[in-house]
Amino acid sequence: MSTVGVVVEYNPLHNGHLYHLQQSKKITQAENIVAVMSGNFLQRGEPALADKWARTEMALRAGCDLVLELPVAYSSQPAQWFAYGAVSVLDASGVVDSLCFGSESGELASLQQLASLLTEEPERFATLLSELLKAGLPYPSAFSSAAETYLQERGMGEHAYSLTQPNHTLGLHYLIALRKLNSSIVPYTLRREKSGYGQTDITDAKIASATALRKLLLGESGSLDQLAAYVPASTLAILRRETEAGRAPIHWDSFARPLFHELYRHAAAELAEFAEVSEGLEHRLRGILSELPEYSVAALLEALKTKRYTRTKLQRTLLRILLGHRKELLSPERLAAGVDYIRVLGFTERGRLLLRDMRRKAKVPVVASAAKHDSPYLAMEALATGAYSLAYRNAQPSDALRDFTLSPVRLSDKMV
Numbered sequence: 001m002s003t004v005g006v007v008v009e010y011n012p013l014h015n016g017h018l019y020h021l022q023q024s025k026k027i028t029q030a031e032n033i034v035a036v037m038s039g040n041f042l043q044r045g046e047p048a049l050a051d052k053w054a055r056t057e058m059a060l061r062a063g064c065d066l067v068l069e070l071p072v073a074y075s076s077q078p079a080q081w082f083a084y085g086a087v088s089v090l091d092a093s094g095v096v097d098s099l100c101f102g103s104e105s106g107e108l109a110s111l112q113q114l115a116s117l118l119t120e121e122p123e124r125f126a127t128l129l130s131e132l133l134k135a136g137l138p139y140p141s142a143f144s145s146a147a148e149t150y151l152q153e154r155g156m157g158e159h160a161y162s163l164t165q166p167n168h169t170l171g172l173h174y175l176i177a178l179r180k181l182n183s184s185i186v187p188y189t190l191r192r193e194k195s196g197y198g199q200t201d202i203t204d205a206k207i208a209s210a211t212a213l214r215k216l217l218l219g220e221s222g223s224l225d226q227l228a229a230y231v232p233a234s235t236l237a238i239l240r241r242e243t244e245a246g247r248a249p250i251h252w253d254s255f256a257r258p259l260f261h262e263l264y265r266h267a268a269a270e271l272a273e274f275a276e277v278s279e280g281l282e283h284r285l286r287g288i289l290s291e292l293p294e295y296s297v298a299a300l301l302e303a304l305k306t307k308r309y310t311r312t313k314l315q316r317t318l319l320r321i322l323l324g325h326r327k328e329l330l331s332p333e334r335l336a337a338g339v340d341y342i343r344v345l346g347f348t349e350r351g352r353l354l355l356r357d358m359r360r361k362a363k364v365p366v367v368a369s370a371a372k373h374d375s376p377y378l379a380m381e382a383l384a385t386g387a388y389s390l391a392y393r394n395a396q397p398s399d400a401l402r403d404f405t406l407s408p409v410r411l412s413d414k415m416v
Helices: 015-028 052-062 079-093 109-118 123-134 139-153 157-163 166-180 210-218 233-244 252-265 281-291 297-304 311-323 332-336 349-361 376-389 397-405
Strands: 003-008 032-038 066-070 098-103 186-191 342-347
Touching: 003 015, 003 079, 015 032, 015 052, 015 098, 015 186, 032 052, 032 079, 032 349, 052 066, 052 233, 052 342, 066 079, 066 349, 079 139, 079 166, 079 332, 079 342, 098 166, 109 139, 109 166, 123 139, 139 157, 139 166, 157 166, 166 186, 252 281, 252 297, 252 311, 281 297, 297 311, 311 376, 342 349, 376 397
Parallel strands: 003 032, 003 098, 032 066, 098 186
Antiparallel strands: 066 342
16 A cells, blocks of 8 residues: 655644645555644644644544654754654654655755755855854754855755745755655655745635634634634534633643743753753843733743744744753754654554554554653653643643543544
């Protein structure tokens, strides 16, 4: 059975994602789809609108056969490590033949050429990148600028356009990860249609970005009914159920009190030990607390933001402090080792057969519960779920232990 892998967040799953799934299967001629999905915290350092089990069900009902978890160690990272972690999961599964990702151009050749040049991080490129980072540029901007300069110096500047848009950058890092892992997975790309990544306005009758949909839902007059035209009926039904249960919608200010508790109880020197806290940010964090008018994460982010510290960088920083992720847990050396387990979040009947095959072929243990495997990354995941449960409106102590107590989501063919 041929299988295509996709890397997703589904925050929430919308009609554009549905198109991606359908087209991924079509262009790769795959029989199955395996999704690697971020857990409760996402690439920009944000909490997911709904928890990972709800979003797993969205994925299965939209056509995915098997959903695997991208550990939080990778899911809230810049493109380099986010992509590496996701590809590591797909490669370690032993059952994925191809990877299909969205891009602004839908053109793979130039990205492949860039990946072949940058995989080993040439000395000149590494020097350029280091200089730009020291000058205060955020990593994505520094990487793109360094790559553009490096390519122009080699007479290949016409390819640099690929790195000016976020899906191209992420796609490039998928390709680099495939090379670094010496993976046999074959890459494909689809042109992103009608709505750009992170686009906040809605310009189409059926397609809108997840960012625009969250903005619509979380606005002062927002309601689930306003999402109906842009998401599958199954997504809307799941969001209604989760909202009624008090488990959605979740956003950063849902974590204001536990976050501020962590900020107040750590001195600046202690804050400096957390991942993402760099360049004196610990002093800015401590110094700005007394100036805030209220316990608001949105207000804190706005007060902290500078040219050096982008909102995404700050969100990732606050998330690492909230979750207790210290630098040694997320060192480049540890991240480069890849995943040491594969967590199954859900499957259909077709996925069950694929899972049986994966248990025989996987390069690392396949687990369904945090209690089934001893791994620092899995322990981090369980603690992240505990922290995420604090945002539920009707939270119960048992919600914090869902990583240990919940089985993977399973849909029969009749339910899909």
